[in-house]
Amino acid sequence: MKQIDVIVAGAGIWGCTVARVLADAGRSVLVLDRRSAAGGNVRCETDSETGIEIHTYGSHIFHTHLDDVWTFVRRFTEFNGYQHKVLARHAGHTYFLPLGLTLVNQFYGLDLTPSELPAFIAAEVAKCPHEPRATDHEPRNFEEQAISFIGRPLYEAFISGYTRKQWGTDPRNLPASIIRRLPVRASYDVNYFSDTRQGIPLRGYNALFDALLDHPSISLELNTDWLSWRETPAGAALAHVPVFYSGPIDALFGYRFGPLPWRSLRFERERVAVQDFQGTSVVNYTDADVPYTRIHEFKHYHPEDAAVMSAPSTVICREYPLTWKPGDEPYYPVDVPAARELLALYQAESAKSPRVVVGGRLGAYKYFDMDRSIGNALETARSFLQENS
Ligand SMILES: Cc1cc2nc3c(=O)[nH]c(=O)nc-3n(C[C@H](O)[C@H](O)[C@H](O)COP(=O)(O)OP(=O)(O)OC[C@H]3O[C@@H](n4cnc5c(N)ncnc54)[C@H](O)[C@@H]3O)c2cc1C
Incomplete structure (x- = not known):
């Protein structure tokens, strides 16, 4: 059997970054994910008719002011320079956000x-x-x-x-x-993010994940839930190996204290027979009587792709927030005191087993933008290497 130095459970952007840093440092890494593809919630699909890159779990725009993260991520992809703008529909009129x-x-x-x-x-x-x-x-x-x-x-x-x-x-x-801040910009700048470094990977997000995991010391096993796999003979044989886990922290402890609450989303996708549906990538619907919060139109994320932009049809997606129940896809942690108390109980359990490092948005029970996820993963992997050199 091939030697494995480290297990990474969860091939989202956090897990893939940890895996790559450890592999670059000479560790042999086994990456497991319970889904059928790497990328976590940043994973995309390609529309078969138009070639449009569809952000399966909602629009993802990369933006950062973190030098270290920018240097790291550009080893694996170029960005197309897309600058994000968001419009808002209210009472029959369209406005440019932010305020x-x-x-x-x-x-x-x-x-x-x-x-x-x-x-x-x-x-x-x-x-x-x-x-x-x-x-x-x-x-x-x-x-x-x-x-x-x-x-x-x-x-x-x-x-x-x-x-x-x-x-x-x-x-x-x-x-x-x-809502700690609600800034009103005293300018006509309608760039949604203030980070100058932003864009979409030129060859798409999936290619970024392929590149991150393309290392002779990384092996990837999909459709494998580490929580059950660790009970199998293969898992038991590696019971001594350090694990970087980015699944839900409550699942790690069998929901012993009860499930942490999340807000979920439902995406309703439609292919529309017009070249351009709304003229931009995201429109927020701010009125309470419209049941969805946003419409995404994915082709606008690749303005450099003439074939996609001129395709005679387009793909849109209406986003509906949902009450989460166990088994649903978790999207946003719910920041209420009861959830914080529950999280503290799970974190105290986690501190007792340092062999399993818990991270990522599901492990930390925290909303992280992609750059923060990468930044945290870089820090986590580097301190592991320092402590285990
Ligand atoms: C609606 C929405 C829009 C967003 N838009 C943006 C944006 O525009 N820009 C931005 O920077 N960020 C955005 N984000 C944040 C971004 O999605 C996160 O930063 C990123 O997904 C975090 O990556 P992760 O690896 O921590 O988690 P995930 O992407 O959730 O990956 C975790 C992985 O672990 C796997 N897993 C879980 N449990 C197990 C297990 N037991 N065994 C094996 N595998 C397991 C899962 O299958 C998954 O693949 C958005 C988030 C949401 C909710």
């Missing part, structure tokens, strides 16, 4: 300059004291917090309905802590 001069001027029918905007927003906020006013003047929930940043009209048009759909509850039931 900034473009949106505010259009929404209020004004022509504010950058220096006039902060005072205008402050006056809007002053018109709408919290209702009912908290005695300590501290916003007590999501709604009060958001209104304290942007005032009620903008909140109701662009935040309230979207948030209600996203979290399946009245925003007044959500903690203020979800």
Whole structure:
């Protein structure tokens, strides 16, 4: 049997990064994933009719200001320079997000300059004291917090309905802590992310994962759930080997303290017989009476691909938030005190078995952008190498 130095359970971007760093350092790595392909939630499909790259688990745009991550990821792919812009549909009109001069001027029918905007927003906020006013003047929930940043009209048009759909509850039931900042840009910059390094892998996300795992010291076994595989003779024979696990932390302990709550999503995909459906990659639907939150149109992620852009049809996808139940795909951790308490119990269990390093978005029970996932994986793998040199 081939020698295995390390097991990586989960071939998402976190696991693949760990695997590559360890393989580059001379370790022989066995990567297991319970799905039939590597890539985790960043995995894409290609539409057979149009060649469009479809982001199976929702739109993924790479963006970062982390030098180390940028240097690492560009060893495996070039980026196409796509710059993300998001539009919002509200009451029959289309606006440019994020909140900034473009949106505010259009929404209020004004022509504010950058220096006039902060005072205008402050006056809007002053018109709408919290209702009912908290005695300590501290916003007590999501709604009060958001209104304290942007005032009620903008909140109701662009935040309230979207948030209600996203979290399946009245925003007044959500903690203020979800929304720590709601900046209003005093400029006409409608670039959604402030990171200058952004884009989509030129040959697609799947090619990025192929390149990450393309190393003679990495072997990949798909359709293999490590939690059950470790009980098999093959797994038992490697019971001494360090494991980097990026599955759900509660599953690792058989949901001993109960399942951690998640928010899930349902994607409804449609091929439409028009060259261009909405003129951009993502439109948010902010009104509560539209049941979906966003429509994605994937061809716009590859403006450099003339064949895809000129294809006579397009693929769109409506995104519907869902109440999660065990067995559903987990998308967003639910940041409520009960979940934090549960997580602390699982983390305490995990600390007792240092042979299994738990990470990634499911292991940390935390939303991470891809660059943060890679950054955390680089750090985790490098400190393992330092401790085990
Ligand atoms: C809707 C949505 C949109 C997003 N958009 C962006 C974006 O635009 N830009 C951005 O930077 N980030 C985005 N993200 C974040 C991005 O998806 C994450 O950063 C990334 O998926 C984290 O990778 P991961 O490896 O930690 O987890 P995952 O991608 O979930 O990978 C975990 C892997 O582990 C496997 N696994 C689980 N349990 C086991 C087990 N027991 N045995 C074997 N394998 C197992 C799973 O099958 C999976 O392949 C988005 C996230 C969501 C929810």
